[in-house]
Amino acid sequence: MNKKIVIFGEVLFDCFPDGKKTLGGAPFNVAWHLQAFNAHPLLISRVGNDTEGGQILLAMKEWGMQAAGIQRDQFHPTGRVEVSFNQGEPEYDIVENSAWDFIDVKQLPEVSEGFLLYHGSLAQRSQQSQDTLTKLQQQNSAECFVDVNLRPPWIKPELISALTNDAKWLKVNEQELDSFSNLDPEKGETIFSENNNLELVLITRGSNGAQLITKSGFQFHTHPESDVSVVDTVGAGDAFSSIFLLGLLNKWPFEVIMQRASEFASAVVAIRGAVSSDGNFYQKFIDSWGLFN
Numbered sequence: 001m002n003k004k005i006v007i008f009g010e011v012l013f014d015c016f017p018d019g020k021k022t023l024g025g026a027p028f029n030v031a032w033h034l035q036a037f038n039a040h041p042l043l044i045s046r047v048g049n050d051t052e053g054g055q056i057l058l059a060m061k062e063w064g065m066q067a068a069g070i071q072r073d074q075f076h077p078t079g080r081v082e083v084s085f086n087q088g089e090p091e092y093d094i095v096e097n098s099a100w101d102f103i104d105v106k107q108l109p110e111v112s113e114g115f116l117l118y119h120g121s122l123a124q125r126s127q128q129s130q131d132t133l134t135k136l137q138q139q140n141s142a143e144c145f146v147d148v149n150l151r152p153p154w155i156k157p158e159l160i161s162a163l164t165n166d167a168k169w170l171k172v173n174e175q176e177l178d179s180f181s182n183l184d185p186e187k188g189e190t191i192f193s194e195n196n197n198l199e200l201v202l203i204t205r206g207s208n209g210a211q212l213i214t215k216s217g218f219q220f221h222t223h224p225e226s227d228v229s230v231v232d233t234v235g236a237g238d239a240f241s242s243i244f245l246l247g248l249l250n251k252w253p254f255e256v257i258m259q260r261a262s263e264f265a266s267a268v269v270a271i272r273g274a275v276s277s278d279g280n281f282y283q284k285f286i287d288s289w290g291l292f293n
């Protein structure tokens with residue numbers, strides 16, 4: 001793995017109906033998984049100067065994650081999401097004016113040139129974090145994996161256009177496809193012809209698996225394991241993204257990336273929440289994939 005992965009965006013607590021809280025936020029989830037697989041990502045985010053912010057920093061330290069990119073905010077609280085379920089699918093009430101809405105460009109850590117940058121769409125709901133992300137991109141020669149997370153009321157045409165323009169690799173889920181008028185899974189050349197940097201589109205389809213389309217016309221479909229006992233689907237897409245990034249770093253063939261990402265996402269939906277603090281959960285994949293051999 002030659003490149004550094006820099007992950008930009010929200011870190012927060014997912015709060016479930018039964019009162020349980022778990023660490024979350026798509027960028028945080030992806031960074032957590034990548035750390036377990038020894039990729040040592042740099043997470044850039046912001047937490048409040050409160051108990052929850054301290055809990056996040058402690059959890060990162062105990063997991064061996066770098067904290068150089070985590071800013072502390074004296075005025076805004078650590079992020080929080082109220083999670084509910086509708087027919088088994090998660091719904092989210094994402095609290096506004098959280099610390100991660102105010103990521104400060106003046107507090108960005110130094111990063112080396114030529115890194116792989118992961119970011120989503122949610123962290124761009126605020127102008128300050130959006131401007132900071134733009135500055136980070138402008139200052140460095142970064143290849144971007146854009147993980148779309150469209151959440152009302154922050155779905156804007158200009159944001160969707162910016163996301164596709166940023167991306168070398170673009171990930172959307174099946175519900176988000178309608179927001180991309182120029183993306184037809186059967187006619188992928190349209191979006192590629194309009195975005196010179198875009199090389200690959202990844203479409204996740206929940207229980208129907210995932211589809212990959214490349215600029216060259218290559219397509220690949222994968223399906224989740226059929227015998228999975230689903231606890232909740234929170235973080236399934238983030239799990240898929242983390243392994244896709246890991247595969248890009250390790251130069252795995254796309255077929256291998258897709259199969260392993262699907263396998264890992266199937267394991268994540270069998271646990272409560274988006275990540276696990278049990279190293280054994282990850283070890284079986286490390287051994288199966290021969291990561292450290």
